[in-house]
Amino acid sequence: MRSFLFIPADSEKKLAKAAATGADAIILDLEDSVALPNKQAARANARDYLKSASASGPRVCVRMNALDTPLWKDDLAAVVPHRPHAILIPKTISGDCVKKVADALTDLEAEAGLRTDTIKLFCVATETAASLFNLGTYAGASPRLFALTWGAEDLATALGARSNKDETGAYTEPYRLARTLTLAGAVAAGVIPLDGVYKDFRDEAGFEVEARAAMRDGFTAKMAIHPAQVPIINRIFTPSEEDIAHARAVVEAFARAGEDVGVVALDGVMLDIPHLKQAQALIARAETSRSV
Ligand code: COA
Ligand code: MG
Numbered sequence: 001m002r003s004f005l006f007i008p009a010d011s012e013k014k015l016a017k018a019a020a021t022g023a024d025a026i027i028l029d030l031e032d033s034v035a036l037p038n039k040q041a042a043r044a045n046a047r048d049y050l051k052s053a054s055a056s057g058p059r060v061c062v063r064m065n066a067l068d069t070p071l072w073k074d075d076l077a078a079v080v081p082h083r084p085h086a087i088l089i090p091k092t093i094s095g096d097c098v099k100k101v102a103d104a105l106t107d108l109e110a111e112a113g114l115r116t117d118t119i120k121l122f123c124v125a126t127e128t129a130a131s132l133f134n135l136g137t138y139a140g141a142s143p144r145l146f147a148l149t150w151g152a153e154d155l156a157t158a159l160g161a162r163s164n165k166d167e168t169g170a171y172t173e174p175y176r177l178a179r180t181l182t183l184a185g186a187v188a189a190g191v192i193p194l195d196g197v198y199k200d201f202r203d204e205a206g207f208e209v210e211a212r213a214a215m216r217d218g219f220t221a222k223m224a225i226h227p228a229q230v231p232i233i234n235r236i237f238t239p240s241e242e243d244i245a246h247a248r249a250v251v252e253a254f255a256r257a258g259e260d261v262g263v264v265a266l267d268g269v270m271l272d273i274p275h276l277k278q279a280q281a282l283i284a285r286a287e288t289s290r291s292v
Helices: 012-021 036-052 072-082 095-111 153-159 173-189 204-217 227-236 241-257 273-290
Strands: 003-008 025-029 059-063 086-089 120-124 145-149 192-195 221-224 263-266 269-272
Touching (some): 012 025, 012 036, 012 227, 025 036, 036 059, 036 072, 072 095, 086 145, 095 120, 173 192, 221 227, 241 263, 241 269, 241 273
Parallel strands (some): 059 086, 086 120, 120 145, 192 221
């Protein structure tokens, strides 16, 4: 999975557009894009969407309200019987938050006659100051966990910042740290490192630069807030023919050199074992992204 598109669940108009966007997954939002008076309507829309969603469409995920609100249990109760692919937990502080939601899901799955662990979990794991100290705690938290992502907006509010970007438009240090820790935390947990959103949805060139930087650093997927961002994500996070050809050349260079050789030269560049592993991982990812 490469692209995850957010849709405010109180917007029937946007929900109607979801399936045609080409997103690998959609996230029906019950949290920050839905005002308090609309929470009930958003839950009802999310439930109806899940009931009628086609199996050939995007995977349908739901973002619940945060664990420190009185809303999250009713969010889960409304959608779990209709089998969302996953629940996105906002504002997690550590792997313990995942365990808490996993336990609630286990009870609701039993009530709905679903097998335990049917529904997966992922987290926006950098939205509070305390969360930055705990990105290493997600490994082993739950077999349901399949991705970790990060957010710079709530974090800026939590830290008392005036802005999370500098005069050139680049994220400042606290947000670069949050991004890096999320990447490392996700890889350490063996789950998808999912890059965060880009708010300026009319700036497709800026979005492409950010998506490319994420792909270069190791993220394998990115969230979108607007349908125009989806094809850019799908293109950037699908290995190109050129990348695949280069990876195959690396694997072949090692194969030609023989099993007892740990270093080879290709086109004037030294390659050793990490480069071989990188090439093998890219070939494996190219195969799975084709089968999405
Ligand atoms: N999902 C599905 N459809 C969407 C969409 C989304 N996230 N964002 C926009 N659209 C639709 C619009 O309804 C519009 O439809 P129309 O042509 O029938 O009028 C079309 O795509 C073009 O939208 P546009 O006019 O360019 O944007 P907008 O001003 O309507 O909406 C936002 C801009 C930012 C409010 C909107 O993109 C949005 O709600 N994004 C998601 C926000 C969110 O979920 N945030 C929480 C996570 S950070
Ligand atoms: Mg938020």
